[in-house]
Amino acid sequence: MxxxxxxxxxxxxxxxxxxxxxxxxxxxxxxxxxxxxxxxRQQRQLDVVCSFVESIAELRRRQIWRWSTRRDRGRDSDDYRESKDACFQARAASRGCLLRLQLAGLPEGLVQQGKAVFEVSITIEEAADVDELNRIAEVAREALESFVGEAGRFCSRF
Incomplete structure (x- = not known):
């Protein structure tokens, strides 16, 4: 037993x-x-932020190119039409990245700051003269740097 x-x-x-x-x-x-x-999720958010920053940098570059081409060669030139098309492509890519920022679950303040960066970047080509171009381009650069700093602080919590 x-x-x-x-x-x-x-x-x-x-x-x-x-x-x-x-x-x-x-x-x-x-x-x-x-x-x-x-x-x-954190990696996806970081990828979205990086894509947005890259697209805005390219948008700024193309906006300045468009402005310079319009000034140097006129609106009727093939170069201007090419730069205008490139600008529209960069704008569409940046807008897509901005929408991804909204969908990625990032803080609303960071998304709003991204929208502000986008808005100031698309106004670059509207400058009336070189001084205004430089001023708007500098404002856009500073806005992008501010966004990068804020995004860096957010992502450093990972």
Whole structure:
């Protein structure tokens, strides 16, 4: 009879150990999955911010090129039409990146700052003269740098 009790206790102990191990493995697997999801979300946000910054830098460059081409060669030149088309492409790409900023779950203040950077960047080509071009381009550059600083502070919390 004593052998039966010993065997029963051994079986119950093994069963309890298996259950405890299963519960702990599930707990650790859920934590690892949550950590991986959070890391993926953070990486996606960082990628979106980087894409936006790159697209705005390209938009600024193309806006300045468009303005310079219009001044140097006139609105009827092929170069101007090419620069205008390139500007529209850059604007569309930047707007797409701006929408991705909104969808990525970034703080609303950062998204609003991104919108402001976009808006000031598209006004570059409207400058009346070189001085105004330089002023607007500088405002756009400073706005972009401010956005990068704020985004960097947000992303450094990762």
């Amino acid at each position: 004593q052998a039966v009790w010993v065997a029963l206790i051994a079986v119950l102990g093994t069963l309890a150990g298996s259950i405890a191990t299963g519960v702990m493995q599930r707990f650790h697997a859920e934590r690892a999955l949550a950590r991986d999801r959070e890391h993926h």
